Amino acid sequence: MVDHTADANSVPVGESRRGFLAILAMAGGAVGAATILWPVIDALNPDAGSEAAARPVVTVSDIPENTARQVMWGGLPILIRRLTDKQLADNETVSMDDLPDPASLESRVAPANRHFVVVVGLNTATPCALEGNTPSEPRGDFDGWLCACDGSQYDPLGRARRGPSRRNLPIPRFTFINEAQIQLG
Amino acid sequence: MTTETKQGGPRAATPCLAGLCAGLMRRDLAPGAPWLSTLPVLLGAVLALLLASGMALAVFYDPRAAQASLRFIALEVPAGWIMRGYHVTGAGLGFVLLYVHLFRMLLTRGYRGPAAAGWMLWVTLLAALLLAGWLGFALNGGLGGYWSLIDAISASLALSGPAGGVAMWFFGGAPGDGTLARLLVFHAVLGVAAAGLLWLACAATRQARPAPAGRMVAFWPVYAAQAFAALALLALVFALLMCFAPHWGQGAQSQLPASSLAVPAAVSYPWYLTPLAGLTALFPGAGGHALAVIAAAAALYALPWLDRSGGGAPGGLYRALTWLLGLDVLGLGLSAVCPLAAGLQILLFVWFFIHFLVLTPAVTAMEAA
Known part of the structure; x- marks a missing residue:
């Protein structure tokens, strides 16, 4: 037992x-x-496709100087432009009194990556696409962007300078994840 | 350690948990219940899985592009193919469990006397799940579901009076962009309602259970172990079906995209809807279909009162006739898959009602005498 x-x-x-x-x-x-x-x-x-579409990563290292690359994000054209040293120096000294929507260089570019400007590429007066992404396109008097519809002109930092537009191009939320790539959103 | 600390803990802090534990430990069950008595537990587990997977599917499902969104879920969503597998296989296995449980209730006369309320709740659960299953068939966005829905809406809207009003309310008018979105809501509501109905049916059956005589056992650990083993077996069968026969019993047309230009000669239903389709096939139009369904449901609801036996175990003749009814229901299902001779189809239909309305009262009265 x-x-x-x-x-x-x-x-x-x-x-x-x-x-x-x-x-x-x-x-x-x-x-x-x-x-x-x-x-x-x-x-x-979230599925991989939605996540990638919601927060796309864009390579900016291969953008030539004085040229902008356009990517679509959330249905909006996003312009990423690499500035030249001369453009940086010229636009740093612009008087705020001359701007319809005053904004300093520091408020338009990331401090650690001053050579890149990221803006929404729609005219703020009449919402149409802008010209001036490449040097061969018409850019207006300020070497930035031009709206062929209403004549609004923007400087390379995306600030409104002349024409019916009174507001600067909006800056979307983005992050430099390294020296060569930014992530939108 | 003080006595207060010893008596504390989660049970003391949550009276519900303490009550649940006490209920599980109470020795009020007869020992030696058969394995088939675990069917409601298994059905509850399958319903829970259907609700959970349905919630995940609903997040990504687009009623305006039904089949495309289901393909997207299967291919792009993390574990999306598993969610579809859970839902499709869960629906099929859930109906297997429900049909077997109802057949067992018929065979053992588990609908008599105080158990009549429980039986009626089980029949209501069957009706709710059949409607939810048909809506799921339509929401799948396949060719069969599309034409089944179009036929149902067209025929329903031709009804007049209160029936037409109910159909108009349910379908939201003629088929359009918003129809599937509307039916998705009803599908989800019916799923949740089915879980509640199952709980009510189990509670009613438990209340009607006669007090056992002699030695009694508690749910824990005897029946908990039985339920656990049954769940493990169900999980094994579930996994095998989901992985090796994911489209089992779905009907060939479910995999074809819905098209208003491709009209099938006959809609192929998922297997669990085929007995209902066989029952309604003889009557044309929505009115005829509704009449056949209402008549079948009425026969099932009235069963406790059609049974004339005073008590005691079911006799051999009654059991043989119940098995014959099972074959009849299988035959009705078969008739919806492959056309049978008209005479046989009528016989199967008529036998269903003869069983409940004539044979059950006669045989139970004879066996009681």
């Missing part, structure tokens, strides 16, 4: 074994339930 007690003070062996089996079963059940439910939780994560 099996002795079900080790000694007078200990838990009977049968109950101990039963308790162990109950814990084992519950642990197995918990692992099984977690395995089944984890995909449900994982499925609520």
Whole structure:
């Protein structure tokens, strides 16, 4: 006959074994339930395509000087322009009194990457696309962007300078994730 | 350690948990219940999985591009193919469990006396799940679902009077861009309602259970272990079906894109809708379909009162006729998949009602005598 007690003070062996089996079963059940439910939780994560579209990464290192690259983001044309040293120096000294919507150089570029301007490429007076992304396109008197529809002119920092437009080009939310790439959104 | 600390803990802090634990430990169950008595537990687990996967699918589902969005879910969403697998296989297995449980209730006369309320709740649950299943078939955006929905809406809107009003309210008028969005809401509401109905049906069945005589056992650990083992077996079958037969019983037209120009000769339904489709096939139009469904539901609801036995175990003849009814329902389902001879189709339909309205009262009265 099996002795079900080790000694007078200990838990009977049968109950101990039963308790162990109950814990084992519950642990197995918990692992099984977690395995089944984890995909449900994982499925609520955004899909890769939406995530990439919502926060696209743009390589800017290959943009030539004095040229802008256009990317579409959230249905808006985003212009990323690499400034020349001369443009930086010229626009740093512009008097705020001459600007319809005063904004300093520091407020228009990222401090650590002053050579890049990122703006929404829609005229703020009449919302149409701007010209001037490449030096061969008409850029107006300020070597920036020009709206061929209403004649609004912007400087290379995207500030309104002449024409019916009274507001600067908006700056979208973006982050330099390294020297060569920015992430929008 | 003080006595207060010993008596504290989660049970003391949450009276509900303490009550649940006490209920699980209460020795008020007869020992030796068959394995098939775990079917409601399994159905509850499948319904929970359907609700969870349905929630995940609803996040990405687009009613205006139903099948394209389901393809997107399967290919692009993290674990999206598993969610579709959970939902499709869960629906199929849920109906297997429900049909087997209802058949077992019929076979054991689990609808009599105080259990009548529980039986009616089970029949209501069947009706709710059949409607939810049909809506899911339509929401799939396949060719079969599309034409089943178009036929149902067109025929329903031709109804006059209160029935036409109800159809107009349910479908939101003629089929259009918003129809599937509307039906998606009803599909989700029916899913949640089914979970509530299951809980009510189980509670009603438990209340009607006669007090066991002799030695009694608690749910924990005896029946908990049984339910656990049954759930493990269900999970195994579920995984095998989901991975090796993901389109099992779905109907060939479910995989074809919906098209207003491709009209199928006959809609192929998922297997769990085929008995209902077989029952309604003889009557043309929405009015005829509705009449057949209402008549079948009425026969099932009235069963506790059609049974004339005073009590006791079901006799051999009654059991044989119940098995015959099971075959009849299978035949009705088969008739919706492949056309049968008209005479056989009528016989299957008529036998369903003869069983409940004639044979059940006669045989149960005879066996009671």
